[in-house]
Amino acid sequence: MNIAAAANETLAHNSNLLVYSAMAVYTLAFIAHMAEWVFGSRSKVGRTAAALTAQAKAPAAVAVQVAKQGGTAVLERPKVITKAAAGSREVPDGPGAAGGTEKGDLYGRIAISLTVLAWALHVGGVVARALSVQRAPWGNMYEFSTTFAAVAVGVYLLLLVLKKNVRWIGLPLITSVLLDLGLAVSVLYTASDQLVPALHSYWLWIHVSCAILSGAVLYLGAVATLLFLFRDRYEDKLADPAGKQPGAFASSVLERLPSAASLDKFAYRVNATVFPLWTFTIIAGAIWAEAAWGRYWGWDPKEVWSFITWVAYACYLHARATVGWKGRKAAWLGLIAFLCYLFNYYGVNIFVTGLHSYAGV
Amino acid sequence: MSTKTDTPRDPGPDSGAPDARESGTAADLGAAGSQLSTAPAEDISFPSLGPIGWARWFWRQLTSMRVALLLLFLLSIGAIPGSLIPQTAIDPVKVEDFKGDHPTLGELYDKLGMFHVYSSVWFSAIYLLLFISLIGCIVPRTWQFVGQLRGRPPAAPRRLTRLPAYTTWRTDAAPEDVLQAAQGLLKKRRFRAHRSGTAVAAEKGYLRETGNLVFHIALIVLLVAFAVGGLWKSEGGKLVAEGDGFSNNLTQYDDFKQGPFFDTETMEPFGFTLDGFDATYERSGPQKGTPRTFRANVSYFSGADGKEHKTAIEVNKPLDIAGSKVYLLSHGYAPVVTVKDGRGKVVYSGAVPFLPQDPKNLTSTGVVKVPGAQTKDGKRNQLGFQGFFVPTFGGKGSGSMFSQFPALDYPVLTLTAYHGDLGVDSGLPQNVYKLEQKNLKQYKDGKGTPVAKMMLPGESMKLPGGDGSIKFEGIKDWASFTIAHQPGNGLALTGAVAALLGLAGSLFIQRRRVWVRAERVEENGAGVTVVEMAALGRSESPRLPEELADLAAALGTDAPLVPDAPAPTEDPAEPADPADPADPADPADPSEGARA
Numbered sequence: 001m002n003i004a005a006a007a008n009e010t011l012a013h014n015s016n017l018l019v020y021s022a023m024a025v026y027t028l029a030f031i032a033h034m035a036e037w038v039f040g041s042r043s044k045v046g047r048t049a050a051a052l053t054a055q056a057k058a059p060a061a062v063a064v065q066v067a068k069q070g071g072t073a074v075l076e077r078p079k080v081i082t083k084a085a086a087g088s089r090e091v092p093d094g095p096g097a098a099g100g101t102e103k104g105d106l107y108g109r110i111a112i113s114l115t116v117l118a119w120a121l122h123v124g125g126v127v128a129r130a131l132s133v134q135r136a137p138w139g140n141m142y143e144f145s146t147t148f149a150a151v152a153v154g155v156y157l158l159l160l161v162l163k164k165n166v167r168w169i170g171l172p173l174i175t176s177v178l179l180d181l182g183l184a185v186s187v188l189y190t191a192s193d194q195l196v197p198a199l200h201s202y203w204l205w206i207h208v209s210c211a212i213l214s215g216a217v218l219y220l221g222a223v224a225t226l227l228f229l230f231r232d233r234y235e236d237k238l239a240d241p242a243g244k245q246p247g248a249f250a251s252s253v254l255e256r257l258p259s260a261a262s263l264d265k266f267a268y269r270v271n272a273t274v275f276p277l278w279t280f281t282i283i284a285g286a287i288w289a290e291a292a293w294g295r296y297w298g299w300d301p302k303e304v305w306s307f308i309t310w311v312a313y314a315c316y317l318h319a320r321a322t323v324g325w326k327g328r329k330a331a332w333l334g335l336i337a338f339l340c341y342l343f344n345y346y347g348v349n350i351f352v353t354g355l356h357s358y359a360g361v
Numbered sequence: 362m363s364t365k366t367d368t369p370r371d372p373g374p375d376s377g378a379p380d381a382r383e384s385g386t387a388a389d390l391g392a393a394g395s396q397l398s399t400a401p402a403e404d405i406s407f408p409s410l411g412p413i414g415w416a417r418w419f420w421r422q423l424t425s426m427r428v429a430l431l432l433l434f435l436l437s438i439g440a441i442p443g444s445l446i447p448q449t450a451i452d453p454v455k456v457e458d459f460k461g462d463h464p465t466l467g468e469l470y471d472k473l474g475m476f477h478v479y480s481s482v483w484f485s486a487i488y489l490l491l492f493i494s495l496i497g498c499i500v501p502r503t504w505q506f507v508g509q510l511r512g513r514p515p516a517a518p519r520r521l522t523r524l525p526a527y528t529t530w531r532t533d534a535a536p537e538d539v540l541q542a543a544q545g546l547l548k549k550r551r552f553r554a555h556r557s558g559t560a561v562a563a564e565k566g567y568l569r570e571t572g573n574l575v576f577h578i579a580l581i582v583l584l585v586a587f588a589v590g591g592l593w594k595s596e597g598g599k600l601v602a603e604g605d606g607f608s609n610n611l612t613q614y615d616d617f618k619q620g621p622f623f624d625t626e627t628m629e630p631f632g633f634t635l636d637g638f639d640a641t642y643e644r645s646g647p648q649k650g651t652p653r654t655f656r657a658n659v660s661y662f663s664g665a666d667g668k669e670h671k672t673a674i675e676v677n678k679p680l681d682i683a684g685s686k687v688y689l690l691s692h693g694y695a696p697v698v699t700v701k702d703g704r705g706k707v708v709y710s711g712a713v714p715f716l717p718q719d720p721k722n723l724t725s726t727g728v729v730k731v732p733g734a735q736t737k738d739g740k741r742n743q744l745g746f747q748g749f750f751v752p753t754f755g756g757k758g759s760g761s762m763f764s765q766f767p768a769l770d771y772p773v774l775t776l777t778a779y780h781g782d783l784g785v786d787s788g789l790p791q792n793v794y795k796l797e798q799k800n801l802k803q804y805k806d807g808k809g810t811p812v813a814k815m816m817l818p819g820e821s822m823k824l825p826g827g828d829g830s831i832k833f834e835g836i837k838d839w840a841s842f843t844i845a846h847q848p849g850n851g852l853a854l855t856g857a858v859a860a861l862l863g864l865a866g867s868l869f870i871q872r873r874r875v876w877v878r879a880e881r882v883e884e885n886g887a888g889v890t891v892v893e894m895a896a897l898g899r900s901e902s903p904r905l906p907e908e909l910a911d912l913a914a915a916l917g918t919d920a921p922l923v924p925d926a927p928a929p930t931e932d933p934a935e936p937a938d939p940a941d942p943a944d945p946a947d948p949a950d951p952s953e954g955a956r957a
Contacts, residue, residue, distance in 0.1 A: 080528045080906040193646055201677040276864045283857045292677045294688040294845045299479050304444040311437035315430060322426045
């Protein structure tokens with residue numbers, strides 16, 4: 001067990017400065033993203049994309065070719081023809097926030113560059129905090145929130161680096177990050193300090209880091225799920241020209257998003273990938289609880305809500321494969337599951353007293 | 362969870378379920394697409410009359426995915442109240458407070474079992490039904506899967522062009538050689554492959570279903586471990602003052618809970634002595650008073666004549682001893698007092714644990730009971746003292762009798778005294794931290810105010826009428842421990858690890874089938890071999906065509922392409938847009954992680 005080391009005041013101060021600077025740059029990135037969406041809305045491409053969307057609905061079975069090699073290589077390597085499963089809507093992805101406009105794209109790129117800068121400052125802030133207290137910077141809600149946001153942005157940037165089509169997450173992500181950090185520095189702020197003995201364990205590193213990473217990735221899944229619900233309704237309306245058509249604003253925003261099928265698939269992959277990690281988080285927590293409190297499971301409010309979150313995601317994964325539940329209903333379950341995660345964090349820490357009450361608020 | 366998690370848009374005709382409207386290719390695939398998933402069929406038809414029909418219908422409903430989903434959902438909703446309403450198992454005092462504050466609601470909650478949600482009938486009913494549903498699903502799936510493992514991958518469908526990924530080319534190599542090469546290639550890539558007619562059928566990714574089954578069986582193991590832990594556990598609390606000891610014996614515990622099957626006759630012989638307690642607290646800042654070090658130094662022994670060992674028990678480091686674990690629970694102070702009676706004889710001397718009323722700064726209350734005291738005339742005059750102890754007194758001017766800090770900076774013991782009958786002779790068990798005041802009289806001074814004194818260590822208080830005195834000698838620490846014996850922990854851990862591995866297998870491994878057909882055709886008078894390859898996965902994955910392309914390229918060395926191959930499809934709608942792969946937005950495909 002560490003002997004109570006005085007928290008390094010200078011480093012703690014610098015950490016705060018870095019977090020505030022990161023927030024300022026995130027705000028700029030937010031403005032740039034807004035500009036991207038605004039300029040993108042003037043795009044002709046966007047309109048055309050909408051038209052294409054409507055058209056593409058008509059033919060059901062479209063063969064899409066995946067040519068791994070082009071040109072002469074075709075001679076050595078036969079082409080593979082793929083066929084989409086029948087029944088799925090063949091809607092192309094939207095052109096993205098910039099809507100294919102040069103100006104929109106420029107602002108989008110500026111936004112991403114600013115996000116990278118802000119993230120660097122943000123990570124600096126988290127690391128400085130960790131150094132100032134000489135431990136994992138996850139001892140209270142302020143530290144958890146700042147790290148959470150840093151990991152969410154980190155995962156997003158990683159997906160961008162891997163050339164995944166995730167630029168559409170930019171605006172909602174930066175908005176939530178600003179909200180999260182705003183809450184952290186105003187309401188949840190806790191001065192840099194040592195931990196209570198119950199937290200002195202290497203399980204802090206394992207259990208809490210997994211909880212943060214799962215949450216950050218589940219967040220991305222939840223954003224995709226939410227957008228899926230909007231986009232799916234939008235596509236439904238387009239598919240039924242006789243019915244009520246989406247409004248101009250809704251069209252302008254939704255037509256630029258990836259197709260409902262892509263959003264759904266993205267959300268599923270993200271959630272399914274991180275579900276085992278969330279499972280592990282709970283198991284690691286149980287092992288730690290066994291060492292700290294004498295039982296691996298005691299229905300403490302935090303344990304209960306981790307369990308509820310887990311079951312809710314299990315529901316989502318099952319529902320997505322069940323006839324009559326896949327699609328929108330499963331998406332609602334996915335959203336509810338993420339709300340459970342959120343409640344487990346804010347709700348349980350603030351409103352419910354239990355053994356996990358280290359919130360410092 | 363994914364026993365029943367069948368990937369969306371399963372191209373296979375899962376026993377012609379309502380899915381059929383979504384699987385246009387199913388009819389063409391026949392057996393080739395069957396049983397790629399062993400998920401239960403959805404059955405929403407109504408039963409024929411008769412009890413057996415109804416029973417069968419009920420069973421089918423219970424084991425159906427829809428009902429399992431409903432039960433899962435109910436389970437998560439059912440768990441909510443237990444986190445919001447105080448639970449007897451966690452904090453009985455809070456439950457009583459709640460009942461006092463809300464009498465009507467409290468009664469209603471009591472009837473609904475809301476104060477013990479997780480052992481209530483309705484909560485148990487949900488999870489038991491869920492587990493029955495689970496078993497009803499796993500058993501047939503396991504048999505089906507075993508059947509598949511013993512059988513062979515299904516033969517190639519007639520028209521491979523109908524499959525989600527397809528490729529073809531012409532070669533001069535003989536069909537026999539191509540098929541042999543294909544079989545070798547697929548086997549090398551760890552497919553199960555066999556020849557059937559003019560084609561090779563292969564399948565890979567059985568670990569997906571294995572993982573799926575392992576995961577769900579592991580959940581049952583976890584439930585069993587939970588039950589074992591509940592039935593055979595024992596848990597007791599013991600408060601030990603510095604220098605005192607404990608040995609594992611029912612009479613030694615302050616309180617003791619046991620599962621229905623725990624045998625108190627055969628408790629393991631072990632014990633320990635509290636040598637000292639180290640506690641340090643944050644001295645400044647917003648978290649002033651928060652404990653920083655918290656360590657009980659003990660000497661312990663195990664077995665009837667075990668040797669003593671020294672160790673420290675900390676909050677996160679229980680002592681593992683003879684199948685039980687000793688956890689450090691809390692810490693407090695025990696003022697050491699010496700009581701002399703009217704005759705001047707020392708009738709009590711020792712440490713008296715006081716219980717903290719304020720967990721932060723340890724303002725504590727306690728009582729001293731002296732049953733053996735007499736007056737100077739030799740009359741029975743039992744003495745009782747009641748009061749509180751503060752480790753850091755704020756000073757006379759502070760106006761507060763509460764402790765200002767948890768460490769022993771300015772310890773003060775304040776007592777009032779009683780005499781008469783303590784009621785300890787009646788044989789009824791008594792709370793050692795409370796005075797039974799029924800037959801006691803408080804000592805008062807001439808003006809009628811109760812006698813009380815604030816004492817520093819070394820000071821004493823005289824009782825009126827020469828009835829004796831009490832001296833505050835000093836302070837010892839005490840620590841309270843939970844001694845828990847919980848079998849089934851190993852089983853629970855095994856179950857948890859198995860569940861995790863199974864889950865990873867079932868989510869990250871893709872099950873897929875590949876067929877290779879090679880047939881000789883006569884073309885312009887010359888014979889040429891047409892090679893066709895096709896792949897089918899449980900889910901629509903962008904990796905499937907990639908893998909097929911890889912396999913085709915590898916097979917190309919044994920069956921080189923004849924350049925002037927005609928268009929590979931019978932479908933005239935040749936792909937127009939090569940730059941639009943199915944889904945560029947995909948991050949790592951979770952169902953593909955473990956490709957060999």
